[in-house]
Amino acid sequence: MLQSLTAKHSVQFPSTGFDFGGTNSLEEVGQAFAAVNITGHRWVGSGNSNCFPYKKGVYARLENTVACRDGLKSGCEFIDKGYAWTLDYESSIAREIKLGLDGVITNYPRNALAALKQEDVARIARSAGPKDSPWTRIKTTT
Template sequence: MTSTSVIFAFFIVIVCIHAKQRPFYNIGHMVNSIKQVNEFLDSGCNALETDITFSSEGIALKTYHGKPCDCLRWCGYSEKIEVYLEYTRNLTTPANKMYRSQYAILLLDLKTNLISKQNLNKAGKLFVDLLYKHLFTFGKSESKLKVVIGVQRIIHNDFVVGFYEEMKKRGIEDISNQIGWQVAENVHIQKIAEMWRRIDVVKNIWLSDGITNCLSSLRSWSRTITMIKMRDECNVQSNSFCARKVYAWTFDAKRYLRNSLRLNVDGIITNLPKNLQEVLREDEFKLKYRLANSDDNPWTIFA
């Protein structure tokens, strides 16, 4: 066999291994300041979760979690939301000198419970304006980032409706290809599915299950297992509302990170991404998972 043949055969083996590895998201938890963004990316994250607070009138105020929050974490970091989004855009734009190639997903945990019910629709419209200006640069952005927007409860569906009404009004529905959605509330999964069917226009759906790291060791895995079964058995051709990805939160100890990975989750929210990186390199997982990148499609079900 010639050296060229050996190289080609080796390349084919690598491609086959890569195709069988689940694209995985190491999601940094509660990343609410510019300083934290770089710290978590440097620790191995390819996705970040950020909290956004609102006024009762529906205006996005800042990135901020506040008390209570996870054990052994400082709850008070914050940033102007416009500054945070613009910094994120720079980090995810290949032509920018700040480009971080591994940064693929931003999860926005919207504190929609702070918005009065009558202002949820308006809040969704205003949020389109915020993202369009500061993340998508009026459609001119070359950022490779995908965004997963999370509302807190299924009764906050008017926020999502307002968001899509505003995109349609502006003629910018194409940015929906960069946006996915989830509901943070730990309600029955069928109720979440019914919400998306009622709204009708949302297809890039993620599911998540979990609890604060202070209590995660006590939580049953049953809901996560049900979500994964639904994901794997769903046929996108006949049901466009299939959940594309399922992630677990919030786990820091390696024991529980391993347990999550054994369930075939697509991602884990963690306060200690270095722990997760080390677990992913273990023999049990290193051929099963690979870190997703910005070229992976987060709106597809891995098969």
């Protein structure tokens, strides 16, 4: 698959990311990446809905995503970045940022900006800008 992608779209490939997230187990996500030989630019998203963001073990999956990405768990080294969806409340967005996720999807960007202004969040995260690479982790110091 990647050979076909790069042959036809080599100019765009450096800007292409991959996500087999959703509600599948992290093991299944890893198998999907391996099956199509994707070895980089891998994002894993977890979520449910903005009404019930922590339903059905979503928070535990987000914790596992961060632990896998950071090399604290074996068997899931395929995660390059993790994000949560769909978080609309400022408190939910702040909670996930403090968990260590790389991003959130929201219907209310102003709530994400408000979360980033919270003192305990502002020390560890910032809004990405146009010069930031989606493939490089933004690391902050506390």
